[in-house]
Structure formats: C-alpha cells, structure tokens
Amino acid sequence: MKFIQAVTVALVLGWLAGCSSTGDTKESDVAVEDHSDAATEGAATTSGVGAYGDLSIESLNDPNSPLAQRIIYFAYDSSDVAEQDREIVAAHAAFLAANPDVHVSVEGHTDERGAREYNIGLGDQRAQSVRRMLEFQGVSPSQITTVSFGEEKPAVEGHDESAWSMNRRVELVYVGY
Amino acid sequence: MKVLYRSLLLFILCLPAWLQAALTIEITQGMDGAVPIAVVPFGTAGTPPEDVAAIIASDLARSGRFAPLARRDLIAHPVEASEVRFQDWRTLGSENLVIGKVESAGPDQYRIQFRLFDVYRGRQITGHSLPAKASQLRKVAHVISDIIYEKLTGQPGAFDTRIAYVISEESGGRKKYMLQLADSDGYNPKTLLTSAQPLMSPAWSPDGRRLAYVSFEKRRAAVFIQDVFTGKREEIAAFAGINGAPSWSPDGNAMAVTLSRDGNPEIYSMRLSDRKLKRLTFGAAIDTEPAWTPDGRSILFTSDRGGSPQIYRMPAQGGRAQRLTFEGNYNASADVAPDGKSLALVHGEGGRYRIATLDLENNLLRVVSDGQLDESPSFAPNGSMIIYATESGHRGVLAAVSSDGRFRQRFSLQEGNVREPVWSPFTRRK
Numbered sequence: 001m002k003f004i005q006a007v008t009v010a011l012v013l014g015w016l017a018g019c020s021s022t023g024d025t026k027e028s029d030v031a032v033e034d035h036s037d038a039a040t041e042g043a044a045t046t047s048g049v050g051a052y053g054d055l056s057i058e059s060l061n062d063p064n065s066p067l068a069q070r071i072i073y074f075a076y077d078s079s080d081v082a083e084q085d086r087e088i089v090a091a092h093a094a095f096l097a098a099n100p101d102v103h104v105s106v107e108g109h110t111d112e113r114g115a116r117e118y119n120i121g122l123g124d125q126r127a128q129s130v131r132r133m134l135e136f137q138g139v140s141p142s143q144i145t146t147v148s149f150g151e152e153k154p155a156v157e158g159h160d161e162s163a164w165s166m167n168r169r170v171e172l173v174y175v176g177y
Numbered sequence: 178m179k180v181l182y183r184s185l186l187l188f189i190l191c192l193p194a195w196l197q198a199a200l201t202i203e204i205t206q207g208m209d210g211a212v213p214i215a216v217v218p219f220g221t222a223g224t225p226p227e228d229v230a231a232i233i234a235s236d237l238a239r240s241g242r243f244a245p246l247a248r249r250d251l252i253a254h255p256v257e258a259s260e261v262r263f264q265d266w267r268t269l270g271s272e273n274l275v276i277g278k279v280e281s282a283g284p285d286q287y288r289i290q291f292r293l294f295d296v297y298r299g300r301q302i303t304g305h306s307l308p309a310k311a312s313q314l315r316k317v318a319h320v321i322s323d324i325i326y327e328k329l330t331g332q333p334g335a336f337d338t339r340i341a342y343v344i345s346e347e348s349g350g351r352k353k354y355m356l357q358l359a360d361s362d363g364y365n366p367k368t369l370l371t372s373a374q375p376l377m378s379p380a381w382s383p384d385g386r387r388l389a390y391v392s393f394e395k396r397r398a399a400v401f402i403q404d405v406f407t408g409k410r411e412e413i414a415a416f417a418g419i420n421g422a423p424s425w426s427p428d429g430n431a432m433a434v435t436l437s438r439d440g441n442p443e444i445y446s447m448r449l450s451d452r453k454l455k456r457l458t459f460g461a462a463i464d465t466e467p468a469w470t471p472d473g474r475s476i477l478f479t480s481d482r483g484g485s486p487q488i489y490r491m492p493a494q495g496g497r498a499q500r501l502t503f504e505g506n507y508n509a510s511a512d513v514a515p516d517g518k519s520l521a522l523v524h525g526e527g528g529r530y531r532i533a534t535l536d537l538e539n540n541l542l543r544v545v546s547d548g549q550l551d552e553s554p555s556f557a558p559n560g561s562m563i564i565y566a567t568e569s570g571h572r573g574v575l576a577a578v579s580s581d582g583r584f585r586q587r588f589s590l591q592e593g594n595v596r597e598p599v600w601s602p603f604t605r606r607k
Contacts, residue, residue: 124419
C-alpha cells in the first residue's frame with residue numbers, strides 16, 4: 001500500500017518535472033495511462049481506499065476524510081504546490097475522477113502585497129498548478145473551473161506574515177455540496 | 178446634439194449626492210516655494226449656495242504650487258477692479274490676487290465674474306465671466322482654478338476633473354464593494370455600482386465618458402464598460418479564468434486586457450467595434466497590467482518572465498518586449514505620464530512597496546511615496562500629481578503626491594477602505 005502511494009507520488013513528481021514546459025498533450029496522455037496501470041497492478045480498490053479513503057459523495061462532508069482539507073498554501077510569489085500538500089490534491093483528484101458528475105472550483109488567492117492585477121495573475125497561476133495536477137490524475141477538464149481572486153478575498157485580515165501566509169492559497173470549492 | 182448631450186450631462190451632475198461621505202483631503206507634506214496668492218471672498222447679491230473663492234483657494238493649495246493667504250489675513254475685500262489697491266497686497270507678499278463676484282441672473286441662474294491680477298506689475302492677467310446654475314457652482318469654481326493655474330504656471334490645470342475609485346466596507350460580516358467617482362477635490366461622490374463581490378481595476382475611456390472595470394459579481398471575473406452618465410453597461414470579456422486589467426487605447430477603439438483562457442495570464446488587445454481579440458504575449462510567465470503609451474504605439478506591462486515582476490514595453494501589435502525596470506526586485510502597475518516621458522509604478526524593495534517614477538529618458542528611478550503597501554498609481558491628466566492607494570491607521574486611503582515627490586496629501590473616508598484611484602482625462606469640451 002505504501003508502495004502504491006509512493007508510485008503515485010513519484011508519478012506526480014515525475015510529471016511535474018517533465019511537464020514544466022506545460023500542456024504537451026502526448027506527455028499527459030501517457031502519464032494518465034501509467035497512472036491507471038499502477039492502479040490495476042496491485043488490488044485497485046483496496047489501494048484506492050487506502051490512499052484516499054472513501055471516494056463516495058458522502059465523504060465530502062466527512063470531517064475525517066482527507067477531502068476535508070481543501071486549502072493549499074503557497075510561498076511568497078510562488079505557484080508551486082509544496083511537497084507535503086500534493087497528497088491533498090491527489091485525494092481530491094481521486095475523488096473527482098471517481099465522481100465525474102461533481103464539479104470543483106479551484107480558487108487562487110494571494111497576500112495583499114504588491115500590485116492587484118499582478119496578484120490576480122499570481123492567483124491564477126496557483127489555481128492552474130492545482131488544476132493541472134488534478135487533470136493529470138484523471139480528472140476531466142470539464143469538472144474544473146479556475147478563478148483567481150488575487151488579494152481581493154483574504155482569509156485573514158492583517159498586515160503581517162502570519163496573515164499573509166494564510167492568504168497565499170488555493171481553495172477547492174465544491175459547488176452545491 | 179452637443180447641446181443635448183451637455184444638458185444631459187448637467188442634469189446628471191445635478192442629481193443629489195446620495196447620503197455619502199465625501200473624501201476629505203489633508204495636506205500631509207507641504208512644499209517650500211509655494212507661491213503666495215490672495216483669493217478674496219467673491220462679492221455676492223443674496224446667498225449663493227457655494228463659497229466660490231474658498232473652492233478656488235482650496236484647489237490652488239492642493240496643487241502644492243500655491244499658498245493662498247488665510248482669510249483673516251486679507252486686509253481688504255475688493256470686488257471690482259477699481260477697488261484694488263496693489264500696495265495692500267504687496268505689503269502681504271502676495272504675488273497674485275483673485276477677486277470676483279457671483280451675481281444672480283434669474284431663477285437658479287448665476288453669473289460668475291473673476292479677475293486675476295499680477296500684484297507687483299499692478300495689472301490684470303486675465304478675467305472671465307461664466308454662467309452657472311446653483312448646482313454647477315463648484316464645477317465653475319474648478320474651471321476658474323484651471324484658468325488661474327494655467328495662466329500662472331503655463332501648464333493646464335486638472336481641477337475640473339474626476340477620480341474613480343473602489344470602496345470596500347464590511348458591516349455585520351458582509352462585504353460590500355462600490356465603484357465610485359468624485360470630483361478631483363473629493364466632493365460629489367457618486368456610486369456607479371455596488372456589489373457583494375470584489376470590484377477592481379477601473380479604467381477611464383480617453384473621452385472621460387466611460388469606465389471599464391472588473392467585477393466578480395458572478396463569482397468569477399468579467400470586464401464591463403459602463404457609461405458614467407447614463408449608468409448603462411455591457412460585459413465585454415467573460416472567458417474562463419482571468420478577465421482583468423482593462424486599459425483603453427488612446428484613440429478609444431481598442432482595449433488591452435489580461436485573459437487566462439489559454440491557460441496562463443496573457444495580454445490581449447480587443448477591438449471594441451467587434452470584440453475581435455489579438456493575443457500579444459506568449460510564454461509561461463505572468464503577463465499583465467497593460468498600459469498604452471499616449472502615442473498608441475506601445476504597450477507597457479508587468480511580467481515575471483525574468484524571475485520577478487518587472488515592467489516591459491512591447492509594440493501595441495505585439496512583438497519583441499524590452500525590459501524597462503532593473504532596480505529593485507518588484508516593479509509593477511505602470512501608468513504612463515500624459516507626456517509619455519515617465520512612468521509611475523509600484524516599486525518593492527526590502528519588504529516595502531512604494532510608488533516610484535521612472536524617467537524613460539535617463540532611466541532614473543525615484544521613490545515618491547512613503548508608505549509600506551502603496552499601490553495603484555495614476556497620473557493627473559496634466560501630469561502634475563500622481564494619485565495612489567496607501568494605508569493609514571489600518572484603513573485603505575488615497576494619497577496624492579506631486580510628480581517630483583515634494584508635496585503630498587491624503588484623501589480619506591470616514592469609514593471603509595478606499596483604493597484603486599484612477600484620475601480622469603480632461604473632460605472639458607474645448
């Protein structure tokens with residue numbers, strides 16, 4: 001089980017490394033197939049549940065589900081998803097792939113520093129990073145919308161790093177759930 | 178047609194200002210060498226609703242170039258030219274003198290006459306007579322300030338102009354956003370749009386009749402163009418992802434916008450007649466905040482293609498971009514001066530974000546503001562001042578600084594946050 005998890009993480013990392021040029025269709029096609037191969041290899045059902053928990057719609061409202069974590073935080077002026085947060089994205093990807101009727105809004109935010117429209121750009125790139133990870137892990141593009149609010153909707157009001165670090169984020173919002 | 182338009186305009190200007198607090202202006206950094214000027218209270222028959230001389234004196238003081246004498250120091254109150262004794266004003270050290278009168282010219286009609294004198298030469302520099310309804314007296318006072326300013330400095334005045342800005346308020350845990358505009362002295366605030374979702378990036382059309390802006394009212398970004406006088410608006414961009422940073426071409430026929438519909442923030446030019454889009458930037462970097470140069474030939478923008486946000490310039494049709502800023506690790510939000518010779522921008526260095534000007538002829542960058550998180554610089558249409566957003570007492574306020582950085586003032590609201598100021602172009606019909 002650990003192994004499967006490691007394979008998934010390795011694949012994600014491999015994709016992130018290989019795909020930094022972005023959007024090469026051929027590459028991502030291959031990657032998606034690799035992923036399903038890995039899943040079928042050792043007891044697909046068990047490993048899915050083990051890695052990501054229950055994938056039913058109800059699990060969205062389960063506070064103990066990995067899906068309860070819906071915020072990914074970012075470093076200053078960066079749109080790279082941190083190592084430790086990739087598992088959160090992977091759990092949502094598995095859920096969305098298993099529930100193709102569910103839609104998610106991927107909402108990018110920044111801290112208040114700097115220019116407002118540049119921050120809209122930065123929030124968009126954060127949302128796009130997460131969107132690409134979801135798509136790579138089998139989520140249909142039609143399930144995802146991205147929006148950047150830049151610095152316009154801070155989670156925490158405040159003018160110091162403790163507030164800023166909470167505001168540099170992507171929120172996964174399940175509309176209607 | 179022109180007459181009809183004007184009367185419509187005046188009708189709208191006459192609408193009562195809702196119960197809205199005006200922006201109040203306080204001068205926070207005075208200027209040495211401001212020229213003393215005496216503005217004598219205008220003679221009146223009856224009680225006109227506005228103190229025209231006080232409005233003119235306040236305009237001239239806000240320019241930083243003039244130091245109007247305090248009323249209590251005015252040793253005489255001439256109304257007619259024949260009553261002026263230049264010696265009185267020489268004694269006070271006042272280089273110039275303004276006198277005038279407001280006469281009734283029928284129901285709700287006034288005639289405002291004013292004269293500007295050179296005290297040392299002992300002669301009149303200019304004098305005009307202007308008609309106005311009661312509701313237009315403030316506007317006429319600003320027009321007079323513009324005439325005085327131009328006569329004495331050689332540069333057109335920008336008092337009879339407006340600023341647009343965004344207000345955010347919170348009450349009972351609910352956010353409220355408003356797009357407003359006000360006269361350049363903060364009076365007559367009018368709300369163009371109220372929304373529970375963010376509003377941002379107002380941009381004036383070159384004729385000063387319309388504003389483009391970004392609204393998140395549908396929980397996603399869309400660019401709108403709204404007629405300032407009629408309130409009518411249309412949505413011009415609502416693609417997947419970003420629809421932001423609208424900037425009008427100087428001829429008013431095109432709008433540069435930032436869209437991420439192709440997966441990354443890129444700058445596009447939209448022909449407004451048929452909304453045809455042309456993509457101008459390419460690559461994985463953030464490209465945004467387009468700003469046209471006054472000659473319409475180039476577009477400046479912010480890009481992090483070099484690793485940190487910096488200002489670049491490209492041809493308006495797209496093509497090879499040239500980096501313009503090299504000092505500091507963060508330069509964004511360029512606004513081009515009306516003469517095209519310098520920029521105002523947000524300059525981040527050492528954790529502080531301040532407004533700086535960049536002289537395009539000698540590449541000299543000069544910090545002109547003194548806040549921690551200053552943003553959104555916008556030139557007055559005569560280039561004399563830069564208005565921007567800053568913070569004071571943990572609230573968003575506006576400030577303006579003379580382009581040389583020597584003179585500063587603050588515009589604040591009684592409550593709420595005000596930000597993203599944009600100064601209108603000249604709106605007066607010549």
